[in-house]
Amino acid sequence: MKNVSICGSQLQHLMPFPNIVQAMQIEGVDVFCGLIHTEDPQFDVNAPENIQKVLVKKRAFSCNYRDKNLILKTAVNAPKDCFYTVGSDFVGEVVAVGAEVSEFQVGDRVIGNNSYPDSGVVGLLPGVPTNNASKEYQSFHQAKLLKIPPKMSDESAAAFSIGGQTAYSMIRKLNIQPGANVLVTAAKSNTSLFAINALKQYKVNLYATSTSMRFAQELKDMGVKQLIRVNQEDDDWLASAQMREVYDETGGFNYIIDPFFDLHLGKVISLFVPRAGGKYITCGFYDQYSQFTGKEFQYYGLPCNQILVNMMVNNIHLIGNCVGTTEDLQRAIQDCANGNFSVAIDSVFQGDRIKEFFERTYNAKDRFGKVIYRYE
Structure with a gap:
């Protein structure tokens, strides 16, 4: 069994299989990554612990922002003779099913179901x-998987679950009305790209922010009316001449979708239509790994009391979101199959290009979309 892993520095010399371990850096931290070979797992379909489980052989996987914390934690704290398999999105093929599995059969292609706050099973x-997710073979309870249609490519499926489920959950909670002004922050982040692609089906005026104008045309092609360049060190994005111009033209935003509340909430709270009851939704935070890099996170934005006063005066709804329901993911899958929703794919790697996969995922400034590792 193959495992794309974060490795201890001495691992290559200690294991009996022919492994590939390469050195790189992420956020200034030395990281060893590799393709590690282990024995294939045994799966007894009649064993009590397996009767509701499915054995999946992975075809491809990808990493998300949440994986960065786990990668750096492993690089800093793990023993030199250990390895840690990574990844939280995948596509695989069912190769065995437990005796009481009713939802799947051998040969089905599946992705992870991140249903939250209820898994559907007591x-x-x-x-x-x-x-x-990089383990080539892995078993799951059948409730933690969903089948995907033939029209969905392995590459799209390997990047799909968390982003699709999250984006569709946020948009459902916002209950976006036609003609509304919608702002998506951090336009080139994976979550934001999922949200932008999902919003193409809505008759809204879609705007996005970024610290650079790179990929402005690609975002426009995805439905963004205007990409607004912002400065992360501003406390209020109305200080941006371009943002001020958009704000004056539109009268403000009705909805804001933000993947990083600690970066942006204090900067965007003044951008809503005054006294109109706008909705702000967030699904994550940026400062997830500073404890491993030694680089202290610096907050820029209005202080908490000003944020809350602005919310009260303007009747702003502050909404938190953690992935989504099974129904959210099912809707995303159906829209993808029907050609109404797509995944931005940056690149695909195979074979021994493990270092290149991680470099592209976390270090490439010109990355646009998800980076996939595909098993040969």
Whole structure:
């Protein structure tokens, strides 16, 4: 079995299989990554622990922002003779099913179901099925998987679950009305790209922010009316001449979708239509790994009391979101199959190009979309 892994520095010399371990840096931290070979797992379909489970052989996987914390934590803290498999999105093929599995059969292509806050099964934890999606073989409870249609490519499917489920959940909670002004922050982040692609089906005026104008045309092609360049060190984005111009022309935003509340909430709270009851929704935060890099996170934005006063005076709804329901993911899959929703794919890697996969995922400034590793 193959495992794309974060490795201890001495691992290559200690394991009996022919492994590939390469050195790189992420956020200034030395990271060893590799393709590690282990024995294939045994799966007894009649064993009590497996009767509701499905054995999946991965075809491809990808990493998300949440994986960066786990990668750096492993690089800093793990013993030199260990390895840690990574990844939280995947596509695979069912190769065995437990005796009481009713939803799947051998040969089905599947992706992870991150349903939250309810897994749908008493006693089964909700949320992401695995932090180890790069394991070539892995077993899951059948409730933690969903079948995908033939029209969905392996590359799209390997990047799909968390972004699709999250984007569709946020848009459902916002209940966006036609003709509204919608702002998506951090336009080139994966979550924002999912949200932008999902919003193409809505008759809204879609705007996005970024710290650079790179990929402005690509974002316009995805439905963004205008990409607004902002400065992360501003406390209020109305200080941006371009943002001020858009704000004066539109009268402000009705909805704001933000993947990083600690970067942006204090900067965007003044951008809503005054006294109109706008909605702000967030699904994550940026400062997830500074404890491993030694680089202290610096907050820029209005202080908490000004944020809350602005919310009260303007009747702003502040909404939190953690992935989504099974129905959210099913809608995203159906829209993808029907050609109404797509995944931005940056690049695909195979074979021993492990270092290149991680470099592209976390270090490439010109990355646009998800980076996929595909098993040969």
